[in-house]
Amino acid sequence: MRIPFIKMHGLGNDFVVLDGRAAPLPVVTPQAARAIADRRTGIGCDQLIVLEPSDTHAFRMRIFNSDGGEVEACGNASRAVALLHGAPVTIETSGGPIALEPLDGGARVDMGAPRFDWDAIPLAYPMDSFTMPVGWDELTAPMAVNVGNPHAIFFVDDADTVPLETLGPVIEHDPLFPERVNVNVASLAGPDHLRLRVWERGAGLTQACGTGACATAVAAIRRGLVQSPVRVTLPGGDLVIAWQAGGTILMSGPAAEAFRGTFDWADYAGGPQA
Incomplete structure (x- = not known):
């Protein structure tokens, strides 16, 4: 099964983006995320970003760090996704909803209110x-x-x-x-x-x-x-x-698309080889 991807970055913090908004993706496991992120045997990235439908917002963004762990928020990836989407939008994340607005060469993101307790x-x-x-x-x-x-x-x-x-x-x-x-x-x-x-x-x-x-x-x-x-x-x-x-916190800065490609899901579904 060939899966298309988009390689993007914000100030050198780089992402592999899998866009599952229109067509469903295979289940992304921590092992698969770790294998895709590997810079020697995978595509290579700091974070794997998965876009998928949402019941409450325009779409959902999921974030996997290079160790395979899923996390709540990523500001640089949010700007990259805003650039990819191409229009103002509010999306769902595990850390709460965030508002994205693409700008020339980047984006402004409303990251919500900070918490101190x-x-x-x-x-x-x-x-x-x-x-x-x-x-x-x-x-x-x-x-x-x-x-x-x-x-x-x-x-x-x-x-x-x-x-x-x-x-x-x-x-x-x-x-x-x-x-x-x-x-x-x-x-x-x-x-x-x-x-x-x-x-x-x-x-x-x-x-x-x-x-x-x-x-x-x-x-x-x-x-x-x-x-x-x-x-x-x-x-x-x-x-x-x-x-x-x-x-709320407003963050503005650049983002860029590096390249696009496809990969065979079976090559990564099992995670890194021992």
């Missing part, structure tokens, strides 16, 4: 999420924010010098975060400008993380470090995040 992050036990009394080596006192998926944000002098490749997986899997967590390290670059690196839950270091940019901008605004709108510079490029207390 400890059990909405979620954390394993009650704790003030504004300045958490925890730390891992040089990373201390993070803020926790849920923007459809969970994030811990650390503000540091220089985000580029933090050994995120070693601290990221330790924090991601800490028992404090029962659903694991995305780890963000940010430094102040101006009154409305942040530099950010992200260790993504289930994907590792990526060129850009849209939900990470949203969570980090919200955290910086709450702490009085920056003013909205905020330019967030990631390794792959810039996003612009606008948020006012009590409102």
Whole structure:
């Protein structure tokens, strides 16, 4: 069975998109998602995106990280899907409905309202999420924010010098975060400008993380470090995040289609070979 796919990216955070809105797709298992995402033996991507019909919205977007785990939200993929759809639309995700609006070369996405309660992050036990009394080596006192998926944000002098490749997986899997967590390290670059690196839950270091940019901008605004709108510079490029207390998060930035192709589902349905 040949399956068409679209390879897309937002600031280098790349996706394989399977469009099942008009014709049903085979059941996507974690094993198949992991095999498709493999950069040596598969198509290769940070996330596999599956579009399918929805009972409540125009369509549903499902997101599988490269480790095969399904997650609630992906800001960069949302912009790519907006570009692919080509018109304003509200869609269903596991993290809640989001509104997409394509722009020239990218999109604006209403990511919904951030959540700050400890059990909405979620954390394993009650704790003030504004300045958490925890730390891992040089990373201390993070803020926790849920923007459809969970994030811990650390503000540091220089985000580029933090050994995120070693601290990221330790924090991601800490028992404090029962659903694991995305780890963000940010430094102040101006009154409305942040530099950010992200260790993504289930994907590792990526060129850009849209939900990470949203969570980090919200955290910086709450702490009085920056003013909205905020330019967030990631390794792959810039996003612009606008948020006012009590409102929803608006994220704007580029997205692009790289190429299209097809693959034989049977080659990946069983997952990676041992």
